[in-house]
Amino acid sequence: MIHFDNSYARLPQGFFTRTAPTPVRDPKLVALNLPLAARLGLDPAWLQSPEGLLMLAGNTLPEGAEPIAQAYAGHQFGGFSPQLGDGRAVLLGEVVAPDGARFDIQLKGSGPTPFSRRGDGRAWLGPVLREYLVSEFMAAFGVPTTRALAAVTTGEQVIRETLLPGAVLTRVASSHIRVGTFEFYAARGDRDRLRLLAEHVIARHYPDASGAADLLQRVVEAQAYTISCWMGLGFIHGVMNTDNMSVSGETIDYGPCAFMDGYRPDKVFSSIDAYGRYAWNEQPNIAVWNLAQLASCLVPLMGDSDEAVAEATRIVHSFPALYQREWLRRFAAKLGITSPRDTDRALIERLLGLMAEGQADFTRVFAGLSNGKARDEFLNRDSFDQWAVDWQARIKDLPDAAQVMARANPRRIPRNHRIEEAIAQARDSGDYSPFHLLDAALRDPFTDRPEWDKLALPPQPDEVVQRTFCGT
Ligand SMILES: Nc1ncnc2c1ncn2[C@@H]1O[C@H](COP(=O)(O)OP(=O)(O)OP(=O)(O)O)[C@@H](O)[C@H]1O
Ligand SMILES: [Mg+2]
Structure with a gap:
């Protein structure tokens, strides 16, 4: 029924443990992503059948699945944990889509694994719905991302600070291999597995990469693009x-x-990020920090010499220029400019500076440039008007500016208060209609519809979400 070809599970011992999902009591389908199912070549009727649901819940294994929990390590808030791994996820296998593209199908929240440590191996409904909505919005907007194929409730409760409904997310990714996967073997001095992993990643993601150095360069490029998005x-x-x-x-x-709603470059939401390590404007720096960890892992495969270190360093240091180029392209497009000049940077930064003064709504400013409503978002409208004169002068001879802007600026984003509202309704009343409304609106971020209007609005003062919690 599903065409599995499980290349990761064919790697030798030490990359994973064979672990089946733990069945749940009373699975119910919450959401099924039919366009993604079609993309993968999966049979929508089967996925919607009772057997399909049992697979999505982890109660039965489809033919050809070889469930595993993947080993990985990782630097968490700067400190190294040598042993993390899939503590609440199981990779069912890899499907090869009709066009030949390969995708992991993973259940997240599917029960304990040998990597669970003290965790229960489960997820609660809230984070499952959040990941479903946000990852699918990102995909709709063209941001490289894992995808969400399905969400099911388990009929069981999980204990976080309180009792909450459990859920399982079926996640789809081109792979689940992380920087931390490399760190797992590098930290153990396991050069053989490091090499096998690098070969696997090259074959799978960067087939024309010529070796470890080139692999590093490709990851740097991919991340520069993603972070700019x-x-x-x-x-x-x-x-x-x-x-x-x-x-x-x-x-x-x-x-x-x-x-973010209002623009604040140092904005942080996560309750556990007390020092703002992962603030919005820190993300490109943190990407470099993370890529430097990957570089350290790959040096042993690059000859382990001073030259290898120098080359790895040079590659990591190529990130800022690559990122700046992508940033300029992206923000210039938000102003209607497709072939940016270096001087456009100042124009963009001037706008961002004005936005920061009054914490103008990030999404509405850019969307409002298309319909003349941006001005309303500013504290200092005279300054905005002056900026707009220069901006208009820049784009007046660009015939496609309006279209470029329309594609670069979503009409709506997954606003925190709307996500929280959808989660609360689902949790407290079993009512998934806000979730489905939001899901439909986010999949179509360039279209206006009356029933979606309120989803684009920033939060009222009493709706503002200040913190997001990791109690996932
Ligand atoms: N409820 C849980 N039970 C067991 N392990 C958990 C649980 N929650 C998180 N972990 C493990 O803690 C580590 C860090 O968790 P983190 O929140 O980054 O990942 P995650 O959200 O579980 O998964 P992913 O990165 O795959 O999306 C991971 O090894 C993860 O498997
Ligand atoms: Mg994680």
């Missing part, structure tokens, strides 16, 4: 530990993530 949306990942940084460049782990 985050910045252009006001997205704050919240927990950019190296175990949450994918070597494919896909955004992974939407635990405490959030989008």
